[in-house]
Amino acid sequence: GNSVTQMEGPVTLSEEAFLTINCTYTATGYPSLFWYVQYPGEGLQLLLKATKADDKGSNKGFEATYRKETTSFHLEKGSVQVSDSAVYFCALSGNKAAGNKLTFGGGTRVLVKP
């Protein structure tokens, strides 16, 4: 079945530091890939997505590239802010036959200190 593995946290950074969160996946066919973000006390919000190999998703300074050869979708941001403190989830969606079901990684907590 499908699975998503992401690096465990917490990740603690200083403001303006570079952030990378690794995500790898196992899936049949050609899944779509997502990063969701959960701020404290809130539900998940879609951060960015990529639907095919070599696509780059980007939003709010975050980027991730769909790498089929390494089955990876690593999240990066060049200069983090305190407001980026949150839990980040990598997820994939299978093919049409699997419906729209999302498979999530375990989440990575990021704490950015001033």
Place this chain on the structure above:
Amino acid sequence: NAGVTQTPKFQVLKTGQSMTLQCAQDMNHEYMSWYRQDPGMGLRLIHYSVGAGITDQGEVPNGYNVSRSTTEDFPLRLLSAAPSQTSVYFCASGGRGEQYFGPGTRLTVT
């Protein structure tokens, strides 16, 4: 446009009690789903629906029932609450994998 709404925000139950978590969306999405979020375990799919009258089980369906009589509503029923069901529950709706999440219901079973 309210998106996905969930009620209640918080709930405390005693073991054996039953209750219904409400979920509604106003985006006319066919696909809706329920997840539970436990510390260190990410989100796990409980049940999902691909349209009115159609539901199916997810990864952890035991102890939960769902129905989908309208496109807008997708309630989750706990038949006989157990302490293992203490969790935060999220409802989501969407299409083509992109999901919109409600704010969650924090449930404690004592």
